Amino acid sequence: MRRRQMHMSRAAQDALLPALQQLRAELKAFTEFPAHVLEAAEAAKDALVLPDKDATHLPLFTIDPPTSKDLDQAMHLERRPGGGYRVHYAIADVAAFVKPGGPLDAEAHDRIETLYFPDLKVPLYPPSISEGPASLLPDQVVPALLWQHDLDAYGNVTESTVSRAKVRSLAKLDYAGVQQDIDAGTARESVALLREIGKLREAVEAARGGVSVNLPDQEVTLKDGSFGLTYVAPLPVEGWNEQISLMTGMAAARIMLDSGTGILRTQKEQTDQAEVRRVHDIAKLLGIDWKPGVLYAALVNSLDPTDRKHMAFLSEATAMLLKAEYTTFRDHHIPEHTSHAAIAAPYTYSTAPLRRLVDRYTGALCVAACAGEDPPSWVLDALYCLPCDMARGKGKVADRRAVDLVEAAVLKDRVDEIFGGTVINTDAEDGKPKEGTVHLAEPAVMGRITSGAELDLGTGVQARLMRADPLFPGRHKVLFRTA
Structure with missing residues (x-):
């Protein structure tokens, strides 16, 4: 599920600043890093050794919000001779900068994830790294985990591998610009293929029973002393881009399962019939026609997140899916449950290491498995602690409380x-x-x-x-x- 963004006008930010500062204080979300962590970041930059594999010939591009600098992913899409597609997907190699057990590692295990607020973000790693030499910004040679996915003509993955490589992104694109170029037919082929491959992957997802919910962004404004809250529909390109990330997360899960060591994001299906009936009742009462025999995934994928009643249902009906968990395993002791109900396949987080702690570990495991090597000792040492570490993340709490705060501002004069x-x-x-x-x-x-x-x-x-x-x-x- 794509994370819903919240945007604010400058006037709204200024008016809500005291409340936002209070929220960050309560969550102990600090934008500043300790001096010794900043020193370790500078030392890591100086000690960086780029991988031997050179993939700087790939014309990679990124798609992110215009102001983003911590760029985790870059891609190059092409057709394969004889049919099908090849996706090169570069992921920032944060492990190239973070010494296990060092100050950067310890700070990351304390922060867990980047926190997003309507006016700013609280990063996982110091910006001197996450918005510099570890980021896939254009025109700089950086270390990356380079995935190669081969797909058939229907969008099914036939093979996935990953290895360390030095890469260079050539263009920093944004969603609105890419959507405009694709719709106008002016996008270069590698960019234009995102629609073709994205739609094929959406069809593959629907066929396996996966659920995609792209809730609209919230736009907060302040005019003539009154706050306003409107919703902006996500662009189709955001869903196509998400499909590339989901494909990589599923490939990473499969590689770890085959190798016998890994950490999955698992989720069981709802079996409480009372809860199932409650969600059906919500749909009925909101005027949503949930016909007998239609699966939850099919219903969700048919809804329009810009419709306010549909959005209310999508926000509440997550009870049909139980809380996702982290499941670890090693030495081929595969757990009984390995699937993620919403994705309808085994899945792991692996594509946002600059913003989420666990992705650094899953990436390292996949690289080792594809190279036929044993898992790194620093990963094994932390493996069974990672679920507890990730449970301390404050991202969802920050999101929810920020929404509560903004809604209170919108209604405060009423x-x-x-x-x-x-x-x-x-x-x-x-x-x-x-x-x-x-x-x-x-x-x-x-x-x-x-x-x-x-x-x-x-x-x-x-x-x-x-x-x-x-x-x-x-x-x-x-x-x-x-x-």
Whole structure:
């Protein structure tokens, strides 16, 4: 699932700065790095040794938001003689800079992942590395893990390998520009093939029962003293780009399973029939036609994330998929469950090592396996601790609380106003039938609601806004009560 981005106008950023700073303080999310970590980063740059394999002839390109500098992935797409496709996918080789057990490694194990806030990000590694010699910025020779995927004419992967190589990206592209060039027919072939291959991979995903949800970005504005919250639909190219990453994550999982040592991102299917019925009820109450016999994946893939009712369903219906976990194994002791339900295949994180700790380890395991070598000792030493390390990540909490904060800002001048909404969740299963979640028709906000009587799922309610305070110290910055 693509992470939903939040963008803010400068005026909105300035107005919300105290609340955002308070949120970062509560999460202990520090933009600055200790002096000894910065010193280690400079030493790592000076000690860098590039791989012997030279792949600088590949005309790689990146696709990222225009302001991004920590570029994890670059690609080159081409047709294969006789039919099918070849995808070269370069991933930043962070392990070339991070000494196991050293200051950079210790700091990364403390931070776990890059945190994104509406006004800035808190990086996993110092920008002197992550936005410099480790990043796949254009016109610089850098170390990378270079994947080669061969696909048949239908988009099925026939072979995947990865090795260390020095690469050079030639172009830093952005999503809007790539979409415009592809639609206009002016994109060079390697870029234009992203649509062709992306659509084939989407069809392959649908056939195996995978679920893709590209929720719209949120745009926060401030005009004449009032906040606004609008939604911007993701571009098709963002989904095609995501398919290349998913393909690589599945290939990495298969390589680790075949080698007998690895760490997977696993997820079991929902078997609680009460929960299944609840999600079906949400769909019905939001006016979504979920016909008998239609699988959850097929329904989700048919919805339009820009439709507010569809978006509300997609945001709430993740209960159909149980919480994903990290599963480790070694010495060919393969676990019983290895699949990821939403992806409908074994899968691992492997394509964002500048922004996520675990990807550095999965990349190293795959490189060793493809070279016929034993797993690196530094990976084995950390392998069984990685699930606990990753569980300490604050990314999802930061995302959720940032959304809560912004929604509170949007509504802060409308306290005591009554809104029409629909109850899309209740806490009856937790013994709190008078508490739940309400989805407003306008603005598109989901908030906490309490009632003097028991709430019924799907009931239309008149919700009086009791609180909307971005600086409220508790969890529920937005609170409604039935009118």
